[in-house]
Amino acid sequence: MRVAMPVTRRSLIAAAGVVALGSAADAASLRPFRADVAAPALSLPRLGDGRASLDDALGRTIVVSFWATWCAPCRRELPSLLRLQVDLREAAMVIAVAVGEPAERVGPYLDRGGLRGLDVALDVSRVAASEWRVQSLPQSYVLDRQRRIAFSALGEVDWDDPAVRGQLTGLAPAG
Numbered sequence: 001m002r003v004a005m006p007v008t009r010r011s012l013i014a015a016a017g018v019v020a021l022g023s024a025a026d027a028a029s030l031r032p033f034r035a036d037v038a039a040p041a042l043s044l045p046r047l048g049d050g051r052a053s054l055d056d057a058l059g060r061t062i063v064v065s066f067w068a069t070w071c072a073p074c075r076r077e078l079p080s081l082l083r084l085q086v087d088l089r090e091a092a093m094v095i096a097v098a099v100g101e102p103a104e105r106v107g108p109y110l111d112r113g114g115l116r117g118l119d120v121a122l123d124v125s126r127v128a129a130s131e132w133r134v135q136s137l138p139q140s141y142v143l144d145r146q147r148r149i150a151f152s153a154l155g156e157v158d159w160d161d162p163a164v165r166g167q168l169t170g171l172a173p174a175g
Contacts, residue, residue: 030142030151030167039064039143040131042095044121047103047110052121054147057093061171062143065157066097066129069109071137073156080159082118084168092168096120099129099137144171 042064043053054062065081067074078096085094096118098106103122110116123129132141135154142151150171157164 029161030140030153030157030164033141033149033152035149037149039141039147039149040128042097042121042128042132044097044123044128045103047098047106047120047122052095052097052119054095054143059145061088061092061145061168062147063092063094063140063159063168064097064132064143065094065138065140066099066123066132066134067138068099068101069105074138075113077138077156077159078113078115078118080157082115084159084165085119086117088165088168094119097123097128099123099134100126142168142171 039054039062041054043051043055046052063081063084065077067078069075081094081096084092088094098120100123102124106120106122107116110118110120121128132139138153138156140153140157141149144150151167159165
C-alpha cells in the first residue's frame with residue numbers, strides 16, 4: 001500500500017535537488033535544477049553590518065553558496081567565488097553563506113586569505129542551511145531573475161570556468 005505524502009515547496013526543493021545534484025564526486029559543475037521552484041527566502045546578518053537578502057538583487061542573477069571555514073573544498077572555492085562577484089557585479093549578486101560559524105571566526109579567516117571583499121552572510125544557527133536543504137558543503141544555487149532555482153552544485157565549483165560563467169551570463173538580462 002502506498003501512502004500519499006503531501007507535496008510542499010520544501011519537499012519539491014529537496015527532491016529536485018537530489019536529482020539535479022547527483023553525487024558529490026561529479027558535482028564540480030553547475031547542473032540544471034529539475035523543477036520550476038522558487039528559492040526559499042534568505043535574509044541573514046551580513047559580516048560587518050546590515051543584512052544579506054535576496055531582495056537586494058531584484059532583477060539580477062543570484063549565486064548563493066553555503067560554506068564553512070573548516071571545509072577544505074570550500075576554502076579552495078572561495079577565491080574563484082570572489083572573482084565571480086567582482087567580475088559580474090552588475091549582472092549578478094553573490095551571497096556566500098557561512099554555515100554554523102560566528103563572525104569572530106569567519107572575519108579573521110577571510111582576512112588571512114585575502115577574501116575580505118566577499119559578500120558573506122552568517123548562518124550561525126544553520127536555519128537557512130536547513131531551509132535550503134543543504135546536504136554538504138560547499139553547496140551552491142544559482143537563481144534566475146525571478147528567483148527560481150536555475151542551477152545547483154553539490155561540491156566545489158570553479159567559478160572561473162568559462163562553461164560555468166556562460167551558464168551564469170545566459171541568465172543575465174540582455175544589455
